[in-house]
Amino acid sequence: MNPARIAVLGLGNLMRTDDAVGMLAIQQLRADPRFPRCVSLIEGGTLGLDLLHPLDGVTHLLALDAIDAGATPGTLLRFAGDEIVDLPISKSVHLLGFSDLIGAARLTGRAPAEIVVLGVQPEIIGWGTQLTATAEGALAALVETAIAQVSRWTQEIERAQIDVLVPAGEPEPAVA
Amino acid sequence: MARVVIDPVTRIEGHLRIETEVNGGRVTDAWSSGTMFRGIELILRGRDPREAWIWAQRICGVCTTVHALASVRAVENALGIDIPDNARLVRNIIAGAQNVQDHVIHFYHLHALDWVDVTLALKADPAKTSQLAQSISEWPKSSATYFKGVQDRVKALVASRQLSLFSSGDWGHPAYQLPPEANLLAVAHYIEALDMQRDFIRIHAVLGGKNPHLQTYLVGGMSTAIDGNEPEAVINPERITLFNELAARAKTFVQQVYVPDVLAVASFYKEWFGYGEGLGNFMAYGDFPSGSINDPSDFFFPRGVILGRDLATVHPVDPGKIAEYVTHSWYEYSVGDQASRRPAEGETSPKYSGPKPPYLVLDTDAKYSWLKSPRYDDKPMEVGPLARTLVAYASGDAQVKKSVDAVLAKFNAPPTVLFSTLGRIAARAIEADIMVEKLPEWIAQLDDNMAHGDVRIHNGDKWDPESWPKSCAGFGLEEAPRGSLGHWVEIENKKIVNYQCIVPSTWNAGPRDAHGQRGAYEAALLNTPIADPERPLEVLRTVHSFDPCLACAVHVVDGKGRSYGREAEAVPDSEGTTSLPADSAALYKAAVQGGL
Numbered sequence: 001m002n003p004a005r006i007a008v009l010g011l012g013n014l015m016r017t018d019d020a021v022g023m024l025a026i027q028q029l030r031a032d033p034r035f036p037r038c039v040s041l042i043e044g045g046t047l048g049l050d051l052l053h054p055l056d057g058v059t060h061l062l063a064l065d066a067i068d069a070g071a072t073p074g075t076l077l078r079f080a081g082d083e084i085v086d087l088p089i090s091k092s093v094h095l096l097g098f099s100d101l102i103g104a105a106r107l108t109g110r111a112p113a114e115i116v117v118l119g120v121q122p123e124i125i126g127w128g129t130q131l132t133a134t135a136e137g138a139l140a141a142l143v144e145t146a147i148a149q150v151s152r153w154t155q156e157i158e159r160a161q162i163d164v165l166v167p168a169g170e171p172e173p174a175v176a
Numbered sequence: 177m178a179r180v181v182i183d184p185v186t187r188i189e190g191h192l193r194i195e196t197e198v199n200g201g202r203v204t205d206a207w208s209s210g211t212m213f214r215g216i217e218l219i220l221r222g223r224d225p226r227e228a229w230i231w232a233q234r235i236c237g238v239c240t241t242v243h244a245l246a247s248v249r250a251v252e253n254a255l256g257i258d259i260p261d262n263a264r265l266v267r268n269i270i271a272g273a274q275n276v277q278d279h280v281i282h283f284y285h286l287h288a289l290d291w292v293d294v295t296l297a298l299k300a301d302p303a304k305t306s307q308l309a310q311s312i313s314e315w316p317k318s319s320a321t322y323f324k325g326v327q328d329r330v331k332a333l334v335a336s337r338q339l340s341l342f343s344s345g346d347w348g349h350p351a352y353q354l355p356p357e358a359n360l361l362a363v364a365h366y367i368e369a370l371d372m373q374r375d376f377i378r379i380h381a382v383l384g385g386k387n388p389h390l391q392t393y394l395v396g397g398m399s400t401a402i403d404g405n406e407p408e409a410v411i412n413p414e415r416i417t418l419f420n421e422l423a424a425r426a427k428t429f430v431q432q433v434y435v436p437d438v439l440a441v442a443s444f445y446k447e448w449f450g451y452g453e454g455l456g457n458f459m460a461y462g463d464f465p466s467g468s469i470n471d472p473s474d475f476f477f478p479r480g481v482i483l484g485r486d487l488a489t490v491h492p493v494d495p496g497k498i499a500e501y502v503t504h505s506w507y508e509y510s511v512g513d514q515a516s517r518r519p520a521e522g523e524t525s526p527k528y529s530g531p532k533p534p535y536l537v538l539d540t541d542a543k544y545s546w547l548k549s550p551r552y553d554d555k556p557m558e559v560g561p562l563a564r565t566l567v568a569y570a571s572g573d574a575q576v577k578k579s580v581d582a583v584l585a586k587f588n589a590p591p592t593v594l595f596s597t598l599g600r601i602a603a604r605a606i607e608a609d610i611m612v613e614k615l616p617e618w619i620a621q622l623d624d625n626m627a628h629g630d631v632r633i634h635n636g637d638k639w640d641p642e643s644w645p646k647s648c649a650g651f652g653l654e655e656a657p658r659g660s661l662g663h664w665v666e667i668e669n670k671k672i673v674n675y676q677c678i679v680p681s682t683w684n685a686g687p688r689d690a691h692g693q694r695g696a697y698e699a700a701l702l703n704t705p706i707a708d709p710e711r712p713l714e715v716l717r718t719v720h721s722f723d724p725c726l727a728c729a730v731h732v733v734d735g736k737g738r739s740y741g742r743e744a745e746a747v748p749d750s751e752g753t754t755s756l757p758a759d760s761a762a763l764y765k766a767a768v769q770g771g772l
Contacts, residue, residue: 049285050388052374082336103342107329107367 004157006150007040007058007112009051011065011098018073018122018135021142022064028143039150051101052108060153061112062146063098066135067119074134076141077119084117114153118145179537180709183211185719192685192724194697195537196715198706203715206694206701207540208685210547213506217524220675225251225667226395226639228675232663233389235677239725240388241274241380242656243677246663249469249652251395254665255644258468260632263397265622266383266411268464268476269419270390271654272615273379276426278657279561279608280376280434282723283601284362284369289345290717291441292362293352298331300360308357312440315432317368326364346713353444362441365433372433376426379419382410397634404626416623423619427612430605438605439586442598449589452597452718454700455556456485458563459683461493461662463655464614476614477655480567481552485595487570493552495651498662500678501549504542504687506530514690516551519664520649522676545687549695550678558696559659559683560722565603566594575613579606597700600721641670656680658723681725697722 010026012019105111120138183193191212197205229247302323309318384390392399403409462479472479480490499516508527538544568576647668654661659680666674686695
């Protein structure tokens, strides 16, 4: 059995206001002393299939992004299992998005067994390098929920004694 | 007569809109519109020319690295800098790897679904698929059990409603002609190609520090340390071994999977050697220098122009004959919009005069695109793998001639069939085949230099701006995977005062010029047969055959999913012969349910 490996993937465009919320959450998690060092943090940005490489070998994937689900702006949304189908998540070059990435990973037989998506309903996604106050407020909740999810996974893995967690170590320079 | 609009064209890079006039089941006219503005040229003004490549590279995330190379070449040309041999080799390896990876991704992930019906793959007999696979290639993954496994994985994907990558196909369209077994074979290789491209491009991650957007260029060479005795050096014997392994795996894949698949698919669509002909004018700047960048006669990809389908004559390229019109583009020129401007004196003054979105059709008699109309000697040109292959073929390049003649012999066809949609696809495969043979040579030369103690990778003689003239100008030409790319730079008082890029897809996807001459897409779409104006798959086949790459900007998809699939709208003419889809929700529903 492959060793368990947890990764948190931030998606979004840093120049599109609230779309950046997932990417900014990654930056906060990296600076957070509570965040376990054995978990990889990936700044996915607006990459599509280029992310197949860093996701290779990941067994538990937590994706963070702005999600336009028609909810009240700032609402924190959680999707797991079959719910991630057709999620309106950031599309990227080639107009391939997160669900395409996961579809491709499934076809190659390398998809993470566990996938959870945490999203924030954006208020605006126009040009701009600052979150709206609404999204800024949701960012803290997103970070806390992400830490809770990762802690739950690490505990589950330890309890099941599937295997020791593989340390993230030095990230490979490749994002391809 | 109806105007059929595709906006956005998907499975491409960037934002492209195609409007066509369809009459009697055929395209009678076409207009190509780039719907996003690229402003990198304006951002570069006032900056240090040594950092231009970092910015310019961000023009695109798919043709990553190509703008960095064109930019450093332009600045080196302006300042009169020669780069060391190792830098030449590293740049060739990076660009060559990009060429191969891009062509493989294009065929399998961006273009194949125009020819391959995934739903039919589910009906294939795995044993017959195995026979088919073994009849065209020695590729080992060809057992009936293997194809049964692939079929099961695709079935599982369909059953879970996670069509994802396959959700935008026109499944069941009458223009699909492959037997079920060929469809299953292609789908299996689509999946294998996902792994191949992921593995192969590690060559960029190592040589560029990361991928996409490599970080190791320098005006004057590269910053990739090379040292045979230093384990920490980017290029050392261990890394040479890795490059060789990656190149060898890519070579096997290209020669045993990609090329046989292209030939097999083409054999079921031979009539497409007769569609998508286009301009008949082809241009290649040439690239992959064997010595100095200033000696094009020494390029691995030769330089030249072919006019009016005449393969007997290869004209030289005079960069001074390149100029751009904005007559039908959302820009204005200080000299008036009927005139053309050479890129060295180029202007980027955006002035949008199109309709306020949402709109049904563009006023194509007026300005209708964010792309300019580049012309060579006042003539529109097609650039890209087909242009390069034809220039090399007509120049008598022995290797290209052998490969092209082998393909033509297989189809018992004359070279004129290459002026077509299938010709573009075949040329791309031929080029990848030639490039995977060449990459190991460059790697070996790098290894050889290192073994002989030649570790020079950067020429810093003119790094200090105090050594520069008060004003100077230059240009950098390149063959990117999608075609001829040029950057022009003007430097004054150590800063950039003007910067212009003419990218391959501007040559191919640009609008009409002041004389009304069509661009390459517009010309290639004429006479395309259309079985169903609501689903103009045939238009996509020809547009995708160019491997479109519009300057990119990423957007979030709205919750109603309007950008999920390609949307084709048949817009009624004054006689109202076709109907308009009711609303975006209905379109989305149709796109999703019309899938698998």
